[in-house]
Amino acid sequence: MSAHNNQLHSKLSVAGLLITLGIIYGDIGTSPLYVMKAIIGLHYVINEDIILGGLSCIFWTLTLQTTIKYVIITLSADNHGEGGIFALYALVKRTKIQWLIVPAIIGGSALLADGIITPPISVASAVEGIRTFYPNINTVPIVIGILFVLFTIQQFGTKLVGKFFAPMMLIWFSMLGILGVIQISSNLQVFNALNPYYAYHLLKIHPDGFYVLGFVFLCTTGAEALYSDMGHCGRKNIRISWIFVKTTLVLNYFGQGAYLIKHEGDTLYHLSGNNSNANPFYLMMDSWFQPIGIVIATMAAVIASQALISGSFTLINEAMRLNFWPKVKIKYPTDLKGQLYIPSINWLLFFGCVGIVLHFRESGNMEAAYGLAIVLCMIMTTILLNYYLIMKRISWVIIGAIITLYLGIEISFLIANLDKFPHGGYVTLIIACVLIGIMTVWFMAKKISKTYTKIVKIDSYKKVLAELSVDLSIPKYATHLIYMTNSARTDEIEEKVMYSILQKRPKRADMYWFVHVNILSEPYKREYRVNEIVKDDLYRIDFNLGFREPTKINLMFKEVIRDMVQNGEVDVTSRYESLNKNNIIGDFKFVLSEKFLSNDSDLTFFEKIVMNSYFILKKLSLSEEKGFGLDSSSVKVEQFPMVLHAPEKFEMRRIT
Numbered sequence: 158m159s160a161h162n163n164q165l166h167s168k169l170s171v172a173g174l175l176i177t178l179g180i181i182y183g184d185i186g187t188s189p190l191y192v193m194k195a196i197i198g199l200h201y202v203i204n205e206d207i208i209l210g211g212l213s214c215i216f217w218t219l220t221l222q223t224t225i226k227y228v229i230i231t232l233s234a235d236n237h238g239e240g241g242i243f244a245l246y247a248l249v250k251r252t253k254i255q256w257l258i259v260p261a262i263i264g265g266s267a268l269l270a271d272g273i274i275t276p277p278i279s280v281a282s283a284v285e286g287i288r289t290f291y292p293n294i295n296t297v298p299i300v301i302g303i304l305f306v307l308f309t310i311q312q313f314g315t316k317l318v319g320k321f322f323a324p325m326m327l328i329w330f331s332m333l334g335i336l337g338v339i340q341i342s343s344n345l346q347v348f349n350a351l352n353p354y355y356a357y358h359l360l361k362i363h364p365d366g367f368y369v370l371g372f373v374f375l376c377t378t379g380a381e382a383l384y385s386d387m388g389h390c391g392r393k394n395i396r397i398s399w400i401f402v403k404t405t406l407v408l409n410y411f412g413q414g415a416y417l418i419k420h421e422g423d424t425l426y427h428l429s430g431n432n433s434n435a436n437p438f439y440l441m442m443d444s445w446f447q448p449i450g451i452v453i454a455t456m457a458a459v460i461a462s463q464a465l466i467s468g469s470f471t472l473i474n475e476a477m478r479l480n481f482w483p484k485v486k487i488k489y490p491t492d493l494k495g496q497l498y499i500p501s502i503n504w505l506l507f508f509g510c511v512g513i514v515l516h517f518r519e520s521g522n523m524e525a526a527y528g529l530a531i532v533l534c535m536i537m538t539t540i541l542l543n544y545y546l547i548m549k550r551i552s553w554v555i556i557g558a559i560i561t562l563y564l565g566i567e568i569s570f571l572i573a574n575l576d577k578f579p580h581g582g583y584v585t586l587i588i589a590c591v592l593i594g595i596m597t598v599w600f601m602a603k604k605i606s607k608t609y610t611k612i613v614k615i616d617s618y619k620k621v622l623a624e625l626s627v628d629l630s631i632p633k634y635a636t637h638l639i640y641m642t643n644s645a646r647t648d649e650i651e652e653k654v655m656y657s658i659l660q661k662r663p664k665r666a667d668m669y670w671f672v673h674v675n676i677l678s679e680p681y682k683r684e685y686r687v688n689e690i691v692k693d694d695l696y697r698i699d700f701n702l703g704f705r706e707p708t709k710i711n712l713m714f715k716e717v718i719r720d721m722v723q724n725g726e727v728d729v730t731s732r733y734e735s736l737n738k739n740n741i742i743g744d745f746k747f748v749l750s751e752k753f754l755s756n757d758s759d760l761t762f763f764e765k766i767v768m769n770s771y772f773i774l775k776k777l778s779l780s781e782e783k784g785f786g787l788d789s790s791s792v793k794v795e796q797f798p799m800v801l802h803a804p805e806k807f808e809m810r811r812i813t
């Protein structure tokens with residue numbers, strides 16, 4: 158698999174570069190639709206120093222934040238070819254530093270919250286171009302209609318749509334560059350903005366002062382998604398295609414600046430004929446081209462939304478594997494690696510997006526909510542990146558310089574974005590906090606549950622299990638009895654498993670199987686190991702699966718049995734005489750234990766909140782048998798009490 162990953166990241170092709178345009182740059186590529194509009198404001202008088210300052214801030218943000226931090230440094234931190242904050246966490250958790258889970262959960266939650274506001278703001282910004290021709294049209298139903306179609310087609314996968322994405326985004330970026338060049342050609346002085354002094358000067362003269370950085374930050378919000386989607390395209394394709402993408406983005410921003418400088422002393426509101434949705438992106442187009450530009454922009458906005466929706470599915474899948482999220486149903490609509498569809502998340506995102514559209518109604522209002530969550534994610538990535546660089550034994554001087562620079566930049570952006578809190582930023586923060594709560598509760602509950610799980614040595618039960626399997630006085634429960642175990646050690650098993658076999662109702666079987674699923678820190682791997690504990694009686698199978706692999710234990714177990722039979726290691730023919738004569742394979746029965754909180758538990762206040770919340774979430778999540786991909790007809794689910802802090806001694810007095 159490592160050879161495949163090296164090939165993925167070293168492979169460079171025209172097709173690869175085109176696919177990268179279609180998949181990676183949707184979010185950051187549509188930012189010209191709203192960034193300059195947000196910086197200039199609707200009613201502020203257009204001022205050359207403000208325009209040059211805004212352009213300077215955008216250029217240096219794209220250079221320092223997107224190019225150097227993400228494209229050059231962070232893309233090097235791949236986990237077997239995969240990127241994203243959870244992939245980075247899976248890498249650095251090898252340092253055994255426990256608290257690193259905090260930035261991982263906060264960052265992942267913030268990125269998901271960003272996934273709820275990106276589709277509405279991108280689609281709304283594009284669709285509002287219609288108001289150039291129909292100033293009074295209500296765009297809300299159109300935006301919701303486009304979002305509904307977008308979320309409905311997710312179940313079919315993006316394989317077919319993907320063929321359309323790449324050429325469409327090539328047209329989009331080419332259009333950005335050409336529009337920019339046309340305007341710049343008549344006003345080359347916009348290149349003065351390359352001088353960082355103008356960026357500094359902007360903070361002093363802009364009506365919003367330092368807080369204008371909150372709008373500048375919108376130009377780099379897609380950088381985190383760029384890192385998350387690295388596994389689809391490869392590092393080299395992203396780095397090379399970014400040269401083209403950044404060039405077209407800068408040309409378009411500078412083109413908007415050149416157009417605005419020509420109208421110094423005016424306002425956007427007046428320039429657009431008193432249209433409250435004035436946008437320099439559309440204003441700088443010739444009138445004959447505006448309808449074409451609106452259509453292309455809307456398509457690009459839909460693609461931008463698609464990229465973040467797919468990224469959200471990937472993020473939730475990783476969160477489940479890392480024990481951060483309840484099990485939910487996953488579908489695999491195509492054979493493409495990493496391509497998945499999560500119905501519950503898809504429709505949660507859709508209703509979240511509709512709520513955002515109905516609450517804010519205009520893209521200009523959404524800008525106030527946009528950016529606050531994603532800057533939190535970027536800060537968390539910087540913290541995790543620090544430990545990755547330490548793992549790589551980079552010089553402390555270099556690490557100190559990099560981390561200090563980026564924490565300084567991102568904390569400045571965070572402070573500037575805090576100004577958005579009362580104007581809509583609270584919406585994404587509330588969403589992020591809910592997601593953080595779910596991830597924290599699930600992780601803590603799993604940890605508490607593991608702490609109070611009693612483990613016993615299998616050696617102590619070998620003799621009784623061997624005798625039980627031939628004890629004809631007990632009715633046979635199954636030919637092959639399979640238990641899922643969380644015990645990582647091959648010589649140990651949970652006490653509840655032995656209680657189920659020997660005491661709850663003695664379960665005689667010809668063969669007992671213990672199956673353990675180990676989720677690895679790398680994304681793609683399928684391995685298994687078989688341990689023979691008692692010949693022809695007791696076996697243990699350990700599956701080692703990458704955190705992006707589907708957990709289909711039913712199919713995997715059958716494959717293992719097939720291999721063992723071919724190797725002559727085991728005979729799975731039925732032990733019933735009549736069936737054995739005819740070489741009929743014996744039956745297989747999986748036994749799962751579903752925990753419930755025992756009334757005998759003596760919980761602390763914190764444990765009560767965590768465990769009660771956990772069991773509420775568990776009722777809403779996927780059942781164990783579906784989570785493991787088991788056939789429900791061959792599964793028995795047993796209720797098992799989970800006792801936390803049981804009284805050590807319960808004194809009773811006998812009376813006569």
